[in-house]
Amino acid sequence: MEVEIKMPDLSTTGDEVTVLNWLVEVGQPIKRGQALFEVETDKATMEVESVKSGVLKKQIAQPDDAVSAGAVIAILEVKGPVQDSGKSGPSKESPKHKQTTCNESTSQSAVPSNVPPQADSSAQATTGMFAKNRQAAQRSAVDEDTTIPMSGTQQAVGRRMQQSKQTIPHFYLQTSVNAEPMISQRVLADGGKVAWDAFFVCAVAKSLKKFPRMSCRFKDEQIISLPTGVVGVAVDVDGDLYVVPVVDAASNTPEQTSSVIRKAAGSLRAGDSEFKKLHAADITITNLGIANVESFLPIINPPEASILGISKMEPRVTVLDGEIAIQNRVSLSLAVDHRIVNGRYAADFLGNLVEEIESF
Amino acid sequence: MTQLATNISIGRLSGYDHDFLLRLYEQMVQIREFEEGVKYLFLQGSMPGTIHQCQGQEATAVGVCSALNEDDFITSTFRGHGHALAKGLSMEEMLNELYGATSGCCKGKGGSMHMGNMSKGMVPAIAIVGGGIPLASGMSLAFKMKKTSQITACFFGDGATSEGAFHEGITLAAIWNLPVVFVCENNLYGASTRVDKVTRLKKLSDHADSFGIRGETVDGNDVIAVYEAARKAVEESRNGDGPVLLELLTYRRTGHSRRDACHYQHTDEKKEWFDRDPIDLFGRALTQLSGIDENQLEGIRDRITQQFEEAVVVAQKEPQPSLDELTTDIFA
Numbered sequence: 001m002e003v004e005i006k007m008p009d010l011s012t013t014g015d016e017v018t019v020l021n022w023l024v025e026v027g028q029p030i031k032r033g034q035a036l037f038e039v040e041t042d043k044a045t046m047e048v049e050s051v052k053s054g055v056l057k058k059q060i061a062q063p064d065d066a067v068s069a070g071a072v073i074a075i076l077e078v079k080g081p082v083q084d085s086g087k088s089g090p091s092k093e094s095p096k097h098k099q100t101t102c103n104e105s106t107s108q109s110a111v112p113s114n115v116p117p118q119a120d121s122s123a124q125a126t127t128g129m130f131a132k133n134r135q136a137a138q139r140s141a142v143d144e145d146t147t148i149p150m151s152g153t154q155q156a157v158g159r160r161m162q163q164s165k166q167t168i169p170h171f172y173l174q175t176s177v178n179a180e181p182m183i184s185q186r187v188l189a190d191g192g193k194v195a196w197d198a199f200f201v202c203a204v205a206k207s208l209k210k211f212p213r214m215s216c217r218f219k220d221e222q223i224i225s226l227p228t229g230v231v232g233v234a235v236d237v238d239g240d241l242y243v244v245p246v247v248d249a250a251s252n253t254p255e256q257t258s259s260v261i262r263k264a265a266g267s268l269r270a271g272d273s274e275f276k277k278l279h280a281a282d283i284t285i286t287n288l289g290i291a292n293v294e295s296f297l298p299i300i301n302p303p304e305a306s307i308l309g310i311s312k313m314e315p316r317v318t319v320l321d322g323e324i325a326i327q328n329r330v331s332l333s334l335a336v337d338h339r340i341v342n343g344r345y346a347a348d349f350l351g352n353l354v355e356e357i358e359s360f
Numbered sequence: 361m362t363q364l365a366t367n368i369s370i371g372r373l374s375g376y377d378h379d380f381l382l383r384l385y386e387q388m389v390q391i392r393e394f395e396e397g398v399k400y401l402f403l404q405g406s407m408p409g410t411i412h413q414c415q416g417q418e419a420t421a422v423g424v425c426s427a428l429n430e431d432d433f434i435t436s437t438f439r440g441h442g443h444a445l446a447k448g449l450s451m452e453e454m455l456n457e458l459y460g461a462t463s464g465c466c467k468g469k470g471g472s473m474h475m476g477n478m479s480k481g482m483v484p485a486i487a488i489v490g491g492g493i494p495l496a497s498g499m500s501l502a503f504k505m506k507k508t509s510q511i512t513a514c515f516f517g518d519g520a521t522s523e524g525a526f527h528e529g530i531t532l533a534a535i536w537n538l539p540v541v542f543v544c545e546n547n548l549y550g551a552s553t554r555v556d557k558v559t560r561l562k563k564l565s566d567h568a569d570s571f572g573i574r575g576e577t578v579d580g581n582d583v584i585a586v587y588e589a590a591r592k593a594v595e596e597s598r599n600g601d602g603p604v605l606l607e608l609l610t611y612r613r614t615g616h617s618r619r620d621a622c623h624y625q626h627t628d629e630k631k632e633w634f635d636r637d638p639i640d641l642f643g644r645a646l647t648q649l650s651g652i653d654e655n656q657l658e659g660i661r662d663r664i665t666q667q668f669e670e671a672v673v674v675a676q677k678e679p680q681p682s683l684d685e686l687t688t689d690i691f692a
Contacts (some may be wrong), residue, residue: 006405010619032400046621051400070405 002053003076007061010041010048016066017071019039019128024056036074054078064156065075084146097334124324135224153240164302168218169338172297173347179313179328185360189255197287198249198258200310201231203247203356208282215282217303218339232281232301233261237268244268245279289313295331305340307331308353362563362609364584366636368645374583378651384583385425385646386660388418388639391442393661394451395614397668398441398458402618406676408459413471414442416581419638420545423586424439424513427466427594433481433499435492436514437452439612440485443477443515447482452671456631461678468681469547469691489550490516490523497529500538500603511539511598513590519550521564533603534571541593542605545580551616552624573603580608581638610638 011018019079020038024030033141035047036056054076061073150158186192208215208227215227229250244264249257268275284301289312298309311331320326332353337347367607391524395415401407414421417439425434425446436443444454449465457464458472465485477485483499486492496514503510520526521544533540544564548555561567568575574596576590586608593604615622635656646652 008403008405008618009410012410012619043619044621044623046623048404051403320499 001078002162003054003078004034004072005051005067005074005076006050007039007067007071007073008214010039010045011069012044013042014357015068016188017061017069018043019065019067020045021063024050026059029053029055030076030217050076052076052078063153063274064151076165081227083215091207118219120161126354129327135211136208151240153242157241160302161299168300168302169320171299171338171343171346171351171357172336173329173336173343174295175350175354176329176331177357179330179357181358181360182318183328185254189253190258194257195258195261196289197233197261197310198254199357199360200285200287200308201233201246201249201257201261202252202360204283204308205229205231205246206286207349208351209250210352212347213341214305214349216305216340219303223340228280228282230278230281232284232304234284234286235261235265235268239267242276243281243284245281283308285310289330293335297333297336297337300335300337304337306336306346309335335355339352362577363583364609364636365641366580368584368641370645370648373645373649376584378649381646382420382652382656382660383648384587385424385639385642385657386664387422387446388583388642389518390451390664391421391445391670392639393664394445394454396442396674397615398455398666399618401439401672402471408460409471410438410619411441412617413614414439414612416633417545417547417610418442418582418638419583419586419642420543420608420610421515423580423583423608424515424541424543424590425457426587427590427653428481428511428513431481431508432511432577432594433483434514434515435483435496436475436485437489437492437513437517437520438473438485438487439517440473440475440515443485444477444482448477448480449477449482451668452582452598452674455479455668455671455675456678459675459678460680461675462681462685463678467685469689472628474490474525490525490529493520493523493525494532494542495512496528496540496542497533500533501536502541502559503539504536509598511541511594513541513543513594515543517550518544518546518548518564519553520544521559521567522550522558526567526602530567530571530573530603530605534573537600537602538598539600540603541590541597542603543606544605545610546607547610547612548629548639549612549616549624552620552622554624563607565605568605571603571605573605575605575607577607577609581633581636581641583638583642613637669671 007017012128018040020040022037023035030036030050030053032051032053033049038045038047038318056074057077060075061067061071067073093103115185146282185198186194212225212227216223216225229249230245231249232245237243244261244354246257246325264275281304283304284307286298287305288296293311295311296309298307302308309332311333313328313330316329316331318325320327332350334346334350385389392415395413398407398411398424399413402411410472419443425443430448432609434443434447440456447449450659452522453463453465454475454488457466457468457470459477460468460471462468464470466474470476472482473487474484476482483495486495492514496512500512501510546555546564550558563577565575576593579585589606593606597603613634643657647654
């Protein structure tokens with residue numbers, strides 16, 4: 001028979017709890033006490049145990065859904081009549097933590113997926129349980145012809161960017177950098193095939209090491225130092241926005257970094273769900289140069305302290321040794337969380353980044 | 361260092377009759393089953409409110425309460441289900457209380473954090489950390505002034521030892537030589553803060569020196585060790601030899617509350633303590649006694665599971681207080 005699994009009342013202040021991951025696939029057996037899914041509450045991420053033994057028949061709530069306590073989030077197929085508790089011996093214990101992805105002592109670093117797996121929007125719409133889907137349903141009732149269905153990824157991007165823009169006091173620094181050394185290096189390196197982003201990723205990773213405050217995050221009114229050594233690169237895949245993690249770029253060459261980025265982007269395009277999840281990073285890089293943008297102000301990807309916007313590379317008139325010269329330059333814009341970093345420190349970081357880029 | 365048992369030798373069980381030992385086991389199993397059952401009711405969304413559970417700490421409640429007389433009293437904390445069951449409250453009156461029913465032990469108005477039954481020697485639990493300590497001293501002062509032979513066993517956690525109420529309450533009990541046993545269940549964490557981050561004492565029982573009373577640290581997962589230490593302390597305090605501070609070393613197998621993911625307990629530490637589960641430790645020793653086997657213990661567990669399940673069905677249908685009862689029994 002079918003048993004409904006409901007969201008427990010796990011939040012301490014609000015009513016809603018965010019689903020992060022399913023730990024059991026549809027069709028898999030599960031035992032009472034085994035971790036069934038992972039949630040983020042207002043206080044922590046935690047695993048939630050199954051209240052019954054059976055087979056998972058349906059996952060109704062999807063990753064990144066904010067779910068009210070009491071809402072049905074899954075259906076279990078259970079043998080025989082409903083039993084509230086089986087023959088659990090006195091010392092059985094659920095395997096807590098066994099799938100936690102972050103270090104146990106640093107649970108506050110767990111961040112919600114900003115780019116969750118594609119949610120099945122048709123399945124969600126029929127449940128009517130989740131606040132945001134309820135709103136969507138109301139909208140579509142009013143204006144069915146003109147409503148464009150929102151992908152799960154776009155819902156997540158929208159929610160997180162709104163949260164960022166409304167709660168993080170951004171300030172912005174803008175500069176430009178001489179691109180000639182990068183251009184020469186790129187020609188030398190691999191006949192001009194290295195992704196431009198790779199140069200910026202390597203330079204940023206090096207500068208971050210010298211400016212550790214830029215890798216901090218703001219959590220519960222405190223500045224937490226939890227450097228990940230990861231630089232995120234924003235990637236557009238068929239109109240959806242994802243962030244590709246690049247690890248340890250400071251000790252790799254742009255060629256190596258380029259292949260990491262290309263490989264990840266390729267996997268994303270092929271629909272690899274692993275890359276669609278968010279991976280904690282210290283900073284995100286977003287490059288609109290290819291679209292001929294001269295300058296823009298990006299929104300920080302929480303809980304990171306800053307985001308670097310890269311604009312188009314173009315020949316510009318500049319002054320070199322008192323002479324007018326033409327030089328290829330790129331505009332950079334850095335958006336920074338003022339709760340974590342002050343202007344002077346961020347400016348020094350940006351200055352160091354310019355030096356790194358100009359010394360390729 | 362206090363020796364932490366990895367097994368209980370049967371030599372230590374000789375001299376106790378089997379009925380007594382099986383009762384200790386049954387009480388611990390009852391606490392575990394109650395807490396596990398309540399956990400799933402909470403996860404199902406059937407149980408209102410949050411709950412603070414004591415899986416893993418069964419031996420402290422059972423060992424201490426078994427050393428008390430029926431008319432002795434205990435004070436308890438927000439983590440009080442085990443104390444209540446060990447002091448003789450029934451699973452039924454407690455489940456009814458958790459569901460807010462008028463048939464609950466506090467007529468449905470106390471809930472998880474205020475379990476109690478005066479007729480069974482338990483004042484409703486005091487959820488403020490350390491709040492029960494001055495209260496226990498006051499109750500014991502009353503016993504002394506009335507010249508009854510009752511005593512109070514006062515349960516609190518390691519976190520309470522940093523509260524002013526701990527020092528004030530025990531100081532009064534010490535100078536007035538009150539019949540009270542202070543029972544510190546040191547489960548190593550005050551909410552999420554490990555005990556060694558808030559004190560330089562290696563043993564919390566060393567606080568006793570500053571009050572001029574006797575202190576003792578005991579393996580709180582060894583129910584026989586707890587019982588024997590408690591019996592001695594109860595006897596002393598009842599004889600007018602003054603209060604005693606017992607520190608019982610134990611570990612909770614769950615988060616601080618149901619909403620606590622408990623990420624702060626380290627894997628190695630958890631394994632070490634889970635391997636010393638109080639019920640397993642004692643159960644293994646019992647089955648080595650002639651005349652007791654695993655089937656008998658399983659029978660106990662099955663009986664309690666069934667009793668719990670039946671009690672849940674009843675509790676969910678029990679009547680709730682009516683609106684005109686809103687201010688009855690409310691004093692402030």
